[in-house]
Amino acid sequence: MKKYILDLTVKAVERINGKYVLVRLTSDSLLPDMHPGQFVEVRVDNTSETYLRRPISINFVDRDANELWLLVAVVGDGTRHISEVQPGQTLNCVLPLGNGFTMPHTTSECVLLVGGGVGVAPLLYMGAEMHNRGCEPTFLLGARRVADLLELDLFGKYGRVCVTTEDGSYGERGFVTNHSVLAEHFDRVVTCGPTPMMKAVARHAHNAGIDCEVSLENMMACGIGVCLCCVEKTVMGNLRVCKEGPVFNIKKLLWQL
Amino acid sequence: MAALNVNINNLELKNPVMTASGTFGYGLEFADFVPLDGIGGIIVKGTTLSPREGNDYPRMAETPHGMLNCVGLQNKGVDYFCNNIYPQIKGIDTNMIVNVSGSSPDDYAECAARINTLEHIPAIELNISCPNVKDGGMAFGVTCEGASSVVRAVRARYDKTLIVKLSPNVTNIADIARACEAEGADSVSLINTLMGMSIDIERRRSRLSIGTGGLSGPAVKPVALRMVWQVARAVKIPVIGLGGISTASDAIEFLMAGATAVEIGTANFIDPAVTIKVRDGIGEWLDVHGCSSVTEIIGALKD
Numbered sequence: 001m002k003k004y005i006l007d008l009t010v011k012a013v014e015r016i017n018g019k020y021v022l023v024r025l026t027s028d029s030l031l032p033d034m035h036p037g038q039f040v041e042v043r044v045d046n047t048s049e050t051y052l053r054r055p056i057s058i059n060f061v062d063r064d065a066n067e068l069w070l071l072v073a074v075v076g077d078g079t080r081h082i083s084e085v086q087p088g089q090t091l092n093c094v095l096p097l098g099n100g101f102t103m104p105h106t107t108s109e110c111v112l113l114v115g116g117g118v119g120v121a122p123l124l125y126m127g128a129e130m131h132n133r134g135c136e137p138t139f140l141l142g143a144r145r146v147a148d149l150l151e152l153d154l155f156g157k158y159g160r161v162c163v164t165t166e167d168g169s170y171g172e173r174g175f176v177t178n179h180s181v182l183a184e185h186f187d188r189v190v191t192c193g194p195t196p197m198m199k200a201v202a203r204h205a206h207n208a209g210i211d212c213e214v215s216l217e218n219m220m221a222c223g224i225g226v227c228l229c230c231v232e233k234t235v236m237g238n239l240r241v242c243k244e245g246p247v248f249n250i251k252k253l254l255w256q257l
Numbered sequence: 258m259a260a261l262n263v264n265i266n267n268l269e270l271k272n273p274v275m276t277a278s279g280t281f282g283y284g285l286e287f288a289d290f291v292p293l294d295g296i297g298g299i300i301v302k303g304t305t306l307s308p309r310e311g312n313d314y315p316r317m318a319e320t321p322h323g324m325l326n327c328v329g330l331q332n333k334g335v336d337y338f339c340n341n342i343y344p345q346i347k348g349i350d351t352n353m354i355v356n357v358s359g360s361s362p363d364d365y366a367e368c369a370a371r372i373n374t375l376e377h378i379p380a381i382e383l384n385i386s387c388p389n390v391k392d393g394g395m396a397f398g399v400t401c402e403g404a405s406s407v408v409r410a411v412r413a414r415y416d417k418t419l420i421v422k423l424s425p426n427v428t429n430i431a432d433i434a435r436a437c438e439a440e441g442a443d444s445v446s447l448i449n450t451l452m453g454m455s456i457d458i459e460r461r462r463s464r465l466s467i468g469t470g471g472l473s474g475p476a477v478k479p480v481a482l483r484m485v486w487q488v489a490r491a492v493k494i495p496v497i498g499l500g501g502i503s504t505a506s507d508a509i510e511f512l513m514a515g516a517t518a519v520e521i522g523t524a525n526f527i528d529p530a531v532t533i534k535v536r537d538g539i540g541e542w543l544d545v546h547g548c549s550s551v552t553e554i555i556g557a558l559k560d
Contacts, residue, residue, distance in 0.1 A: 002289050003289040003290065004289070005290060005528070005529060005530055043527065043528075045527070048321040048322050049319075049321060050319075051319055051320075051321070051322055051323060051324065051474055051475075051527070052319050052324060052526060052527065053526070053527065094529060218314060218315075219315055219317055220317075221317050221319075221324055221326070221523075221526050222280075222525070222526040223526075224282075224286050224287075224529065225282060225286050226279070226280060226281060226282035226286050226287075226302075226525070226526075227279065227280065227317070227326065227328070227526060228279075228302075228311065228316070228328045228331050229315075229316045229317035229326055229328060230314075230316075230317075231311070231314055231316065231331070232314065233313075233314075237310055238310055238311060238331055
């Protein structure tokens with residue numbers, strides 16, 4: 001997939017719950033092809049502490065409106081800068097980067113998309129693309145409490161939505177791996193979120209004997225496969241999360257499941 | 258338009274902008290962003306005789322105006338390079354240069370000898386300055402004897418342009434440069450990364466798997482510039498300057514300090530098109546200042 005360096009214009013900024021921000025970007029020209037699970041390296045250069053770009057997963061691509069959505073958790077100086085952009089300003093983006101999720105091979109494939117916290121971000125685009133191809137996804141979304149559930153209404157447009165909250169304020173109480181939907185049959189699981197959650201989901205898939213893809217977020221510098229900083233140990237040696245990933249089949253990883 | 262071509266001994270560069278090893282892959286990774294044949298030279302990822310897995314993750318920490326890395330020379334080895342990478346890059350119309358590292362003078366020499374057979378690799382850059390591997394690399398770059406032993410071993414088996422990349426983690430970098438020159442190096446490039454550290458105070462642990470790493474980015478530029486200036490006055494062979502260069506004016510500083518060419522490293526991560534912008538910026542500056550050739554500003558620093 002061809003990569004681009006683009007100055008994208010901020011069309012809207014929606015602040016969610018003080019901790020997250022949804023930035024909707026657009027361009028005068030047609031946005032390039034992007035695959036669910038790929039990411040964008042966003043330039044952040046206004047302070048001495050934020051020298052490197054920040055890798056942000058693609059939350060959604062609205063082809064009709066020519067918009068790219070980035071759902072960002074504000075965790076440090078870099079993401080705070082991104083969260084403070086105003087409509088009309090531009091964000092310099094290198095995109096699309098990495099390899100995305102595997103799309104279903106048939107419309108009858110039952111795929112469970114499991115997201116935790118801001119890790120739900122790439123699953124919206126994945127679910128929407130599946131839906132557009134006639135394959136109905138099941139989303140299993142987890143958060144600490146109801147206020148941390150992101151884009152629930154949007155997920156509902158593309159598939160069935162199951163929810164857990166740790167405090168029981170919405171959906172079933174507990175972690176995603178406690179949810180009753182896991183008793184159902186799925187052909188495949190795709191997950192993105194905190195590593196402990198992804199490991200628990202991977203363990204479930206492993207025990208159930210089904211395929212599972214996880215999206216890793218190892219710290220990156222370049223995002224384009226040249227600095228070799230973001231490597232993950234795999235059965236094929238150290239692989240670059242930014243290039244061979246960020247999506248990996250758990251069979252490739254050396255996780256103890 | 259001012260002429261931008263420069264020579265590193267027998268190596269002709271169409272312009273003085275090169276890329277630093279480990280920051281530009283094999284060039285191919287940047288083909289979507291810049292015309293590769295518009296760059297003066299591409300120095301590809303550090304290559305060793307045997308494959309290396311590199312150090313454990315985490316290998317990177319962001320620091321003010323820069324970053325630390327402890328990648329540790331992860332690469333698939335020289336034979337993989339010759340058989341799998343070289344066929345893909347040999348047609349790129351610029352100087353494709355291989356950065357060579359090792360853990361003994363014989364290692365370096367054997368690796369260099371194998372690259373010597375590749376028609377479209379006109380030069381190598383010897384990395385005697387990697388701070389991130391225990392069994393070699395910087396060990397050779399911090400003493401004149403160590404540097405001499407590697408350059409001598411390689412020179413005996415490599416007859417094309419030989420560049421030696423120097424470590425800044427030394428007491429007197431000019432002495433090391435002179436030792437390389439005396440053993441027949443055609444050029445020296447400097448600086449490699451400065452050894453540094455970053456600590457996560459909540460975890461009371463280093464942010465890097467091996468404790469320390471190499472600092473790069475704009476934070477190191479003043480140190481690099483000073484060292485280039487010192488070395489350029491100490492040797493007759495051409496000097497290649499690098500360390501924190503992000504803009505044309507950064508590059509011009511290094512040229513004025515005595516560098517014949519420059520390498521751009523970490524800035525490629527921030528702007529993958531930076532090389533061409535620096536090249537064009539140098540040309541514009543020369544035109545504005547009435548220079549007909551970039552060679553007019555090399556070493557043009559006034560007292």
